[in-house]
Amino acid sequence: MSKPLTLIGLGPMGRAMVAKFLEHGHPVTVWNRTASRADEVVAKGARRADTPRDAVAANGLIVLSLTDYAAMYDVLNGVPVAGKTIVNLSSDTPDKTLKAAAWLAERGAELVVGGVMVPPPVVGTEAAYVFYSGPSAVFEEHREALAVLGRTEYLGEDHSLAQLYYQAQLDFFLTALSGVLHSVALVKSAGISGAEFLPHLRDNVGGLVEYLDMTVDAIDRGEHPGDLSNIIMMSASADHVVGASEDAGVDAGLPKAVQGMYRKGLAAGFGRDNWTALYEVIKAGR
Numbered sequence: 001m002s003k004p005l006t007l008i009g010l011g012p013m014g015r016a017m018v019a020k021f022l023e024h025g026h027p028v029t030v031w032n033r034t035a036s037r038a039d040e041v042v043a044k045g046a047r048r049a050d051t052p053r054d055a056v057a058a059n060g061l062i063v064l065s066l067t068d069y070a071a072m073y074d075v076l077n078g079v080p081v082a083g084k085t086i087v088n089l090s091s092d093t094p095d096k097t098l099k100a101a102a103w104l105a106e107r108g109a110e111l112v113v114g115g116v117m118v119p120p121p122v123v124g125t126e127a128a129y130v131f132y133s134g135p136s137a138v139f140e141e142h143r144e145a146l147a148v149l150g151r152t153e154y155l156g157e158d159h160s161l162a163q164l165y166y167q168a169q170l171d172f173f174l175t176a177l178s179g180v181l182h183s184v185a186l187v188k189s190a191g192i193s194g195a196e197f198l199p200h201l202r203d204n205v206g207g208l209v210e211y212l213d214m215t216v217d218a219i220d221r222g223e224h225p226g227d228l229s230n231i232i233m234m235s236a237s238a239d240h241v242v243g244a245s246e247d248a249g250v251d252a253g254l255p256k257a258v259q260g261m262y263r264k265g266l267a268a269g270f271g272r273d274n275w276t277a278l279y280e281v282i283k284a285g286r
């Protein structure tokens, strides 16, 4: 069923989403702060609104794809939103998401929060999925239209849940990507090409998957037996990575952050426990 909607925010992600909605027959009204960024999707059939007010007035379903939640206030402040459903697919903290829900509720609008878990070229493919949270009845009303972006993973009524899952996924993703860059920088400092090192890195990433179940099980149980590896040994390894980085003259900030966590683990008395006991240090926030 074709459902008309408005999409505000035409960065690479917003433009990819408009293209998918249009492909599936949904009429889309668009607005972007930098008007020229709408040209590409207007050429594909989207209707350009001149102001946020016009864009919001055009439809009941308003999708936002902005840098953060502060941009939402910049765009919607003073615009009548009563009776509208705002599906905000912008990244921010869970707390800011809750504040946005209250701000919109005061103005008579509903908020559905979303986190798109794939890059723009993957939007609307089988691999795409999006976390959602917010009022279930409101989400269900729009689920079919939103499903053109990717699998809908609805997490519950609490608005902050989709943002929490999104940031937790990014937490891992950004750290892992930085780890890849750092380890490649280390071997390249000795004149070895990234391509030469790649098969070994691939093995390493594949091995990480094998650790997942065991790690999450240890965290959930709160049990960290150190019979195969322990924090004393891993902490020494963390020191060696820092040393190798400094010797190679590459930035040591990332391995130093890891070293710091191991040192806290030692100081907290977890030396003879498995490295998973670092979770106890992380969760304590000290």
Ligand SMILES: NC(=O)c1ccc[n+]([C@@H]2O[C@H](COP(=O)([O-])OP(=O)(O)OC[C@H]3O[C@@H](n4cnc5c(N)ncnc54)[C@H](OP(=O)(O)O)[C@@H]3O)[C@@H](O)[C@H]2O)c1
Residues within 6 Å of the ligand: 008, 009, 010, 011, 012, 013, 014, 032, 033, 034, 037, 065, 066, 067, 068, 070, 071, 074, 075, 089, 090, 091, 116, 117, 118, 119, 120
């Ligand atoms: N790109 C990705 O790979 C990816 C993947 C998953 C999720 N996401 C998320 O999707 C969202 C959009 O991503 P993107 O890559 O399209 O980002 P982007 O290129 O930074 O585009 C952000 C959009 O927000 C608008 N904007 C920013 N501040 C504004 C303000 N104060 N007032 C009005 N408009 C404002 C920009 O308008 P202008 O054009 O005028 O600057 C632009 O349309 C982000 O929250 C991002 O975290 C992105």
